[in-house]
Amino acid sequence: MTTRLVDGFGREITYVRLSVTDRCDFRCVYCMSEDMQFLPRQQVLSLEEIYRVGKAFVDMGVTKLRLTGGEPLIRPNILLLVEKLAALPGLRELTLTTNGSQLARLAQPLRNAGLNRINISLDSLKADKFRAITRTGNLDEVLAGIDAANAAGFQRTKLNAVILRGRNDDEILPLVDYARQRLLDLSFIEEMPLGNISEHDRANTYISSEEIRQRIAQRYPLLPATDQTGGPSRYWRMGDSGSRLGFISPHSHNFCGSCNRVRVTVEGRLLLCLGNEHSVDLKQVLRANPDDDVAVRDAIVAALPLKPERHYFNLEEEPQIVRFMNMTGG
Numbered sequence: 001m002t003t004r005l006v007d008g009f010g011r012e013i014t015y016v017r018l019s020v021t022d023r024c025d026f027r028c029v030y031c032m033s034e035d036m037q038f039l040p041r042q043q044v045l046s047l048e049e050i051y052r053v054g055k056a057f058v059d060m061g062v063t064k065l066r067l068t069g070g071e072p073l074i075r076p077n078i079l080l081l082v083e084k085l086a087a088l089p090g091l092r093e094l095t096l097t098t099n100g101s102q103l104a105r106l107a108q109p110l111r112n113a114g115l116n117r118i119n120i121s122l123d124s125l126k127a128d129k130f131r132a133i134t135r136t137g138n139l140d141e142v143l144a145g146i147d148a149a150n151a152a153g154f155q156r157t158k159l160n161a162v163i164l165r166g167r168n169d170d171e172i173l174p175l176v177d178y179a180r181q182r183l184l185d186l187s188f189i190e191e192m193p194l195g196n197i198s199e200h201d202r203a204n205t206y207i208s209s210e211e212i213r214q215r216i217a218q219r220y221p222l223l224p225a226t227d228q229t230g231g232p233s234r235y236w237r238m239g240d241s242g243s244r245l246g247f248i249s250p251h252s253h254n255f256c257g258s259c260n261r262v263r264v265t266v267e268g269r270l271l272l273c274l275g276n277e278h279s280v281d282l283k284q285v286l287r288a289n290p291d292d293d294v295a296v297r298d299a300i301v302a303a304l305p306l307k308p309e310r311h312y313f314n315l316e317e318e319p320q321i322v323r324f325m326n327m328t329g330g
């Protein structure tokens with residue numbers, strides 16, 4: 001297939017995040033409200049439909065797919081989807097973002113099914129604080145999941161931590177030490193104003209990547225890493241460790257110029273930008289054309305001119321984006 005996915009600003013799309021469920025066993029305070037309404041089943045893409053979307057993208061030059069959610073590992077039969085996507089010719093990397101709650105059980109089967117890499121979210125190493133941030137999560141299960149991912153032989157497993165001032169900013173260095181001891185990469189994510197949450201005021205909890213980086217640099221001198229991903233992460237190395245530190249800064253660092261990615265929600269909405277509402281309904285195309293993947297590819301190509309040049313996040317205003325992060329697929 002020769003079609004390449006290039007948007008109106010000359011950016012080639014090579015990376016797609018597929019959300020496989022909006023549901024989750026956690027209710028992280030920055031991501032969800034306590035009483036979430038989840039989508040009725042008929043509005044959610046089937047695993048076969050998600051596969052068709054992934055295949056359409058890979059047929060048009062996408063080389064990296066990430067499965068996310070919600071919590072992707074609570075979707076029944078997720079291993080079957082991983083196995084089918086991993087076998088797509090042309091796909092270089094199949095990855096997954098998870099809260100880790102199911103990994104003790106699933107890390108090895110995921111590896112066997114062809115998954116290449118895993119990102120695991122971890123915001124605290126203290127059981128009570130972990131529970132307070134996730135509202136329902138069990139720290140020991142997640143730590144066992146991280147060990148299982150290492151034992152299964154995944155390389156460059158990355159931890160993701162959302163740091164909230166006054167909440168878990170005292171755990172920045174303990175998280176760095178935990179990652180160093182296990183040779184894991186670790187990214188710090190600035191909280192994004194996605195969805196109306198009432199649990200805290202995001203303007204009070206905001207802490208910039210630069211402040212986090214400076215706090216770490218007081219203990220471990222940081223050297224800029226040369227390998228960048230074309231995404232929002234900027235990476236640093238520590239001279240005495242193989243672990244890399246990443247900083248994902250949607251507020252303080254504008255990465256839109258090199259954006260190479262789009263997202264597909266579990267309802268089949270193709271989102272052209274995390275920080276904007278521009279989207280196209282692929283579910284309707286999938287269901288109207290059950291045997292015709294050309295129609296799916298055509299719909300994706302036709303959507304690309306909608307990709308905006310950049311996003312704007314402003315903590316002082318009401319969120320312009322009303323969807324929650326679990327809908328978007330982080």
Ligand code: SAM
Pocket residue numbers: 024030031068069070071072097098099119120121160161162189190191192193194325326329330
């Ligand atoms: N459930 C999986 C997990 O937690 O890793 C995958 C989905 S989750 C939406 C993906 C990532 O988004 C997680 O690392 C989470 O911490 C992050 N996230 C969720 N809400 C966020 C927000 N409002 N701002 C920044 N990051 C957020």
Ligand code: SF4
Pocket residue numbers: 024025026027028031032069070071099121325326
């Ligand atoms: Fe669930 Fe991930 Fe959102 Fe936490 S961040 S509530 S684990 S989807």
